[in-house]
Amino acid sequence: MSAADFSQAKRDRRKLSMVTCYDYSFARLLSKSTVDGILVGDSAAMVVHGHNSTLSASVDLMRLHTEAVVRGAGGKFVVTDMPFLSYRKGVAAALDSAHVLINAGAQALKLEGVDGHEDVIERLTQSGVPVMGHLGLQPQSVHASGYRVQGRSSETGAEIRRQARVLQELGAFAVVLECIPAPLAHEITAEVNIPTIGIGAGSGCDGQILVLQDLLGMNIDFQPKFVRPFLDGAGSVIGAVANFDAAVKAGSFPALEQSY
Numbered sequence: 001m002s003a004a005d006f007s008q009a010k011r012d013r014r015k016l017s018m019v020t021c022y023d024y025s026f027a028r029l030l031s032k033s034t035v036d037g038i039l040v041g042d043s044a045a046m047v048v049h050g051h052n053s054t055l056s057a058s059v060d061l062m063r064l065h066t067e068a069v070v071r072g073a074g075g076k077f078v079v080t081d082m083p084f085l086s087y088r089k090g091v092a093a094a095l096d097s098a099h100v101l102i103n104a105g106a107q108a109l110k111l112e113g114v115d116g117h118e119d120v121i122e123r124l125t126q127s128g129v130p131v132m133g134h135l136g137l138q139p140q141s142v143h144a145s146g147y148r149v150q151g152r153s154s155e156t157g158a159e160i161r162r163q164a165r166v167l168q169e170l171g172a173f174a175v176v177l178e179c180i181p182a183p184l185a186h187e188i189t190a191e192v193n194i195p196t197i198g199i200g201a202g203s204g205c206d207g208q209i210l211v212l213q214d215l216l217g218m219n220i221d222f223q224p225k226f227v228r229p230f231l232d233g234a235g236s237v238i239g240a241v242a243n244f245d246a247a248v249k250a251g252s253f254p255a256l257e258q259s260y
């Protein structure tokens, strides 16, 4: 897949699937899957590093995670998040940050919102860097908007629709729609000719994305309404480690087969 293939998928009415990934081991597994794209999300700050928001993700952190994922991804399409404020300090600084992440192996970059950094999006796309937008709930704006469903009123819904059109005009190749009402996501999907990738935005989007650990059922603290775990990952991991612990304590591990 490439950014161009995402556009083609929309024209062909073929649904797109994406998952987040932050490390080499999971990237290796994803390289064997049929998923269309991998997002090295700034949610790494929360999922991997235990912070309570994405705000502490830095360009250097995203570079390290991107390099690890690209090493394992076997050529899968990799998009990396530009972290908090890295595209808000002027075009030159944003291009420097983008350069680091593209050099790390990302094939496209995702930026939250559009107002105030239109020039950055335009310059990136004109420079051959595919840009994915991100509208609706924008975790990097948690202090301004909180973690809540966006676009419920006709005014805020119209605003998100406008921003989606602007992203298309600026040359974005796709847009993530996070936590907005399903009918609004459906309208935006019909209105723009770039693929919409939903998370908590209903089934009317051109594709869906989930945090890998959420879809694997590994998150024991909190499960948003929009998540469906496709595996009891937490149960499997905790159970496997308990089995290991029991085998060690019973003296049955290691057995002859695991000994030299």
Ligand code: KIV
Pocket: 020, 039, 040, 041, 042, 043, 044, 081, 176, 178, 199, 209, 211
């Ligand atoms: O960082 C992330 O995980 C994301 C997804 C929620 C789309 O941006």
